[in-house]
Amino acid sequence: xxxxxxILTGGSGFxxxxxxxxxxxxxxxxxxxxxxxxxxxxEAREVIWDGETLGSWTDELEGAxxxxxxxxxxxxxxxxxxxxxxxxxxxxxxxxxLGEAMAHCVNPPAVWLNASSxxxxxxxxxxxxxxxxxxxxxxxxxxxxxxxxxxRAWEGALNEAAVPRTRVLALRTTMVLGHAxxxxxxxxxxxxxxxxxxxxxxxxxxxxxxHVEDFCRAVEWLMVHDEICGPxxxxxPHPLSNADMMRLFRKLVDMPxxxxxxxxxxxxxxxxxxxxxELILKSRRVVPGKLLASxxxxxHPTFQEAITHLQHNLP
Ligand SMILES: NC(=O)c1ccc[n+]([C@@H]2O[C@H](COP(=O)([O-])OP(=O)(O)OC[C@H]3O[C@@H](n4cnc5c(N)ncnc54)[C@H](OP(=O)(O)O)[C@@H]3O)[C@@H](O)[C@H]2O)c1
Numbered sequence: 001x002x003x004x005x006x007i008l009t010g011g012s013g014f015x016x017x018x019x020x021x022x023x024x025x026x027x028x029x030x031x032x033x034x035x036x037x038x039x040x041x042x043e044a045r046e047v048i049w050d051g052e053t054l055g056s057w058t059d060e061l062e063g064a065x066x067x068x069x070x071x072x073x074x075x076x077x078x079x080x081x082x083x084x085x086x087x088x089x090x091x092x093x094x095x096x097x098l099g100e101a102m103a104h105c106v107n108p109p110a111v112w113l114n115a116s117s118x119x120x121x122x123x124x125x126x127x128x129x130x131x132x133x134x135x136x137x138x139x140x141x142x143x144x145x146x147x148x149x150x151x152r153a154w155e156g157a158l159n160e161a162a163v164p165r166t167r168v169l170a171l172r173t174t175m176v177l178g179h180a181x182x183x184x185x186x187x188x189x190x191x192x193x194x195x196x197x198x199x200x201x202x203x204x205x206x207x208x209x210x211h212v213e214d215f216c217r218a219v220e221w222l223m224v225h226d227e228i229c230g231p232x233x234x235x236x237p238h239p240l241s242n243a244d245m246m247r248l249f250r251k252l253v254d255m256p257x258x259x260x261x262x263x264x265x266x267x268x269x270x271x272x273x274x275x276x277x278e279l280i281l282k283s284r285r286v287v288p289g290k291l292l293a294s295x296x297x298x299x300h301p302t303f304q305e306a307i308t309h310l311q312h313n314l315p
Contacts (some may be wrong), residue, residue: 005064007109009033009051009094010071011044014180015173015215016116019068020044022216031060049096058101064109066223069098072115076182078274079146087146091115091154099161108166112224114158114172116236118208118286119144120151125204128239130289131172131231143278155231167229169222174235174286176213177306179315185307192249198260203243205283208235211300211309218288221296233288240303242280248304252311 006023008016011032020030020043030044037046049057051071061067071094071110073086095114102108121129123139136152155170177185191197210218218234240248251260261269270277271301288296300306 003029004026004066004181005029005060006029007033007060007064008044009049009067009069009098010115011068012036012038012041012046013070014069014178014183015176015212016068017043017180018178018212018216019070019219022220026220028065029062033057033060038068044122048098051090052097054097054101054104058104061101061105063107065111067098067102067109067112068219069094069112069114071095076275078271079276084146088150088153088220091150092157095154095157095161096115099163102161102163102166102299108163111167111169112161112163112315113169113171113222114220115155116155116158116231117147118233118284119147119282120155120172121284121286123283124285125206125283126285128206128285128287130234130287131221131233132289139282142282143276144282147278167226169229170231170287171219171222172231172233172235173215174208174210174233174239175283176210176215177310178210179310184209185310186247188246189253189307189311192246192255193253195255195257195259196261197246197250197253197255197258199243199246199258200261200266201242201263201277201281201282203241203246203260204286205242205281206239207242207245208239208284208286209306210234210236210301211298213297214300217299218291221291221294225294226292228290232290233286234291235286235288236293236298236301236303236306237288238302239285239287239293245303248307251304252307267277269284 073090
């Protein structure tokens, strides 16, 4: 039997490493396209690319089973002019050059899953958004104008790719819960342990999320379900409010008190930590319409179960 080959671009980060481990354990050949190879990587073969220009890396795409493009500079920073340029360019350029490379393939990959974000949907306290949602308008009060501009350009570059023989999906992923350093689960657990795990802002904003194990399983599911294409919400089925999320973190670490953070405290904190309050204050009520309709079963459907699982399985 031919080995299935997965190409992971931007695969050296949090989600890429999780996918490399997951697919490697299932017998796939995993190839990570990276700007900075790490010779100690054992789960994947690493190949250099620059995310901008065609080169010998394009040979890896010939006959590949699937491509997952995760390249993108972290958005956890201040949106200065330089960072805006880097955030935008690091998503749009790799997507464009991948499309160009696939268009030249004799035997192109069967499926291309490109990272996107569930932040694309309008800030909402109303009904949840599934993939039928078309309201991508910004809400200046939460400062999401730039993020929406980036996601539109990112998905735009994907939609412009001339790859008629490849099935194309945009992964509108929500906040992923895993053990990666400085990611949401360890950071909020630490805050809760310090007695700082109170609600953030009004606490009413919705939080959509997914356990990293279900993220990997969903990617595998989408690869084999040929009937699914276009945007896909990669989210657990039960979003919750920020106040409920913080309550569950306090419960997890057995801390009875949690200092709430008002919006001005968050503004000061975000300035000091060089990040943006949008990441906390935007209300994201996003649900996995296509995954559920196709029969995907989540291993970790509720937030409480997901963080308890992570806590009991620390690396
Ligand atoms: N983690 C989440 O909760 C989440 C949620 C929604 C969407 N997403 C999206 O999913 C993608 C992966 O997330 P992640 O958490 O794994 O991010 P990550 O840990 O920051 O990894 C992103 C990868 O992108 C590559 N990269 C950075 N700047 C680049 C550039 N200028 N050109 C080409 N590649 C560049 C880096 O690879 P090299 O340095 O090896 O080249 C890095 O390993 C991102 O696009 C992110 O926006 C993540």
